Amino acid sequence: QVYMLKVEGIAFRFLPDPVQVKNALELKASVGPGGFDGVPVFQSDLLVVKKEDRRYCPIYFQKEDLEKALSTAVSSRSRVSTISSHMAVGSLEDVLKKMAISEENSGWDDLIFIPPGKSHSQHIQEI
Secondary structure, three states: OEEEOOOOOOOEEEOOOHHHHHHHHHHHHHHOOOOOOOOEEEEEOOOOEEEOOEEEEEEEOOHHHHHHHHHHHOOOOOOHHHHHHOEEEEEHHHHHHHHHHOOOOOOHHHEEEEOOOOOHHHHHHHO
16 A cells, blocks of 8 residues: 655655565564564565566565465475475565666566566566
């Protein structure tokens, strides 16, 4: 959700969904100790999409959307516990900072943000 603010020169602010913050904290805790700051985003090293000569690494705002994409992409022989071990959580703010300071062809320009409720294939078709 985005709200317009006129305080301290901030043009807008992202407010994370409390359910997704809970999902992020649970996923982060399963990997190791540490807190979580910011708007959570979810991704997996198993999801890399190629379209024409371009490669995309989808970033999701909802853990459930990533789980759905992974369950479609991973063969039915794989267990669900295997899927969750391939998920990573980060903060939108950190991703945006790294994208801004990254070198060309570093891989950070391959990221594509998937709106909540959409699949990566739907979104990539639209761009």
